[in-house]
Amino acid sequence: MLRSEWRALRNTVRTKEGLQALAGTLIVFACLVLVGLAVGSMLMESDLLERVGAPDGSMLSVVVVALLLLPALLVLAFAKVPCRNQLFAGSHVTTWLASPVGSRRIVTMIWVRQVAGAYLASLAIAGVPMVAVVVRADLPIVTALAFLVVLLLVVGAAVALVLLVMVVATRVGSGGRWRQVLLLLHFAFVLALVVLLLSGVGRGAQLRSWLANVQLDGAWIFQVLVSVARLPVELAFGVWSPQSLVAPMVLLGFVVVALGGAARLYRTAFEALLCATPSGRVTQSSGAWPRTAVASLVHRGFVEAWRARGSLVLVSILGAVAVWRPAANPFVPLLDDSIPVLREVFFLQDSWLPLASVLAMLLFLGVIGDEQKQLSLLATSPLSRGDLLRSRVVLVGWPFLLTVVMAALSGKLVGGVGWLATIGFVLTASPCVLILLGASLAVGSWPAFVPVHSEVPLASNVRSVVPVLVLSAVAFGLFYAQHLARKNLFGHGDGPHGSAGVVALVLLAAWGVAVIVLVATYRLAHRNLTTLLGPQ
């Protein structure tokens, strides 16, 4: 089986499509490595570490990184990351199961693949920042090794948990009642991860003091390795020019990634990896179906979004738990350690704004990107390209809008930001959202990325990775600019910094540019759809 896997991979890479897919995979890995380097670097420079009681911050940063990235690496390990899909494609597992090969060997093979996938992803996203911090901090070698061991143990524990869930899922099959039990387990597990995350941030100093006691001389060979590793790390740090502001943004991003993707992790584990047949549960059909095409498309999007993304409910529950703070709240002792830190870092330091950009990136679906399997239906129907585009404006736009509203409310209610600053956020963030929406429409409908016609030249990995990367860059740039503008114009709510005239002028210019960009990108998207689906 290993040989056939290797041959399949080798043959894939030999084709043009395979090379493109590999390129997409490498792009993803490169981005993960860059993000990892940035996280490690920024943690070192950030005053977040001092705020939670670590004098030099270096050791705690390792713990913080490990705890913050734990959910993220789980998500990566089980979500449809291109690299895992490409390297560990599992469609032929059923062929193995039907073969005379012993079932024990097959199960072992599947597990080995899953563990290998989880480790590869975790090392890419968690290992790199760890090494970066260790190298940067000039820690004693054995202490550094101890950190790495901690990392591997944490990752190993996470993988073990996942395997445990897989075992349970395999045992119970796909029966309706057991699926509910597994769903509850899923929620409990994600909740535990979040608690672990918060307590890690709040009590990191204790872990640090424990780890700091490990003081031994290291082996010379490791010193050589550190010296060699230092060069590219330093170079990367120079490129990224770390700032204290950006660190919490990235950390918050990982939190959001973890929350938003955890449900997907389990669904994928149950239904795809374990070949479990989805239950034939009867679902209440929605009432009268809209008659017009736009209303029907929008209705379809909302119905599916509601049914497919149960994690939204989980995020809401967690949000309510975090905000709800009477004495009876069982999480108060834990939150007392963690929430003040998060609040101070994310809100009062003006760093809460990028929440919108992170969410926007995560919620990006493209113009017809999430309907690629239905293109043969949409393209052959008399659906007008304008109707399709209008429906996508709503379906792509509402998460952006919701994000702005939620970010503003959370800043006001949790962060204690003043009304003026909150209004300032909405006024300055909305133009960014309009531009991001337009960019999503144009990039998401770009003909090279949408496989309507079989002559589309790009492999699926490149096709799925490039638009997201482009939009991520656009979103990051936009919201960083927005943050600077808002900070200089509105401050924290204790009165505007600039004169009323200047504020009005800047806002007017921002909105004007946003509307122009939106109109232009809308037309571009319309042209893209016409190219893709034919003229009307």
Next chain:
Amino acid sequence: MIDVRGLTRRFGDAVAVQDLDLQVARGEVFGFLGPNGAGKTTTIQMLCGLLRPSSGSMAIGGVNWQADPDSVRRLFAFAPDTPPLYEYLTVAEYCDFVASLYGVTVSDRVDGLLEQLDLLDRRDHLCKSLSHGMRKKAHLAAILGIAPPLLVLDEPTNGLDPQGTRRFKDLIMNLRDQGTTVFLSTHVLDVVEEVCDRIGVLQKGRLLALGTVDELRRDGGESLEQLFLQLTSGAH
């Protein structure tokens, strides 16, 4: 109903379909046969506007594809080999959704459509929970709700059980009686023999034979299978 002239499609140096001339009359059930890789799906994709021809012209219902694609799209519905279902809609909702794309309402007819395909008991199940055969039936029910003048079906009996195949044959014959034109590609010669008025055999992108089953039999072997094997092996 279908008028294809000089249709050619190249992929780089490879020619998938070459100089294809084909006419299908209104109310006719036309079977499109050919071995794997003969160019059947490529032809169907061009016919449905999913693939641009390298050269040639196509018209459906007398309307030229290039001249008025929007009108052409109102004249046919397409059932691909892989049904384009929305996973988180129920079967009934999917029928409603597809109908709305064509500006038709089927809410009051959904049960009848599903009953016709023995799918009524799955009415309120999510599409993601359906087997491959049921998914095909669900999409077929959805496009039957539109009642288009032309149905283009790619491997429609793939994944259907014997009862499902029987129902499908009856359904096609009913549609023919109602005046609907059906263009279907399949490998199941039994289906072709029973429901198709005429057949075309494609090999390496070229049309090798065209006519009724009886006409072709007179020129070839005893059974359709023998005829098919004779035609396609002779072209190698």
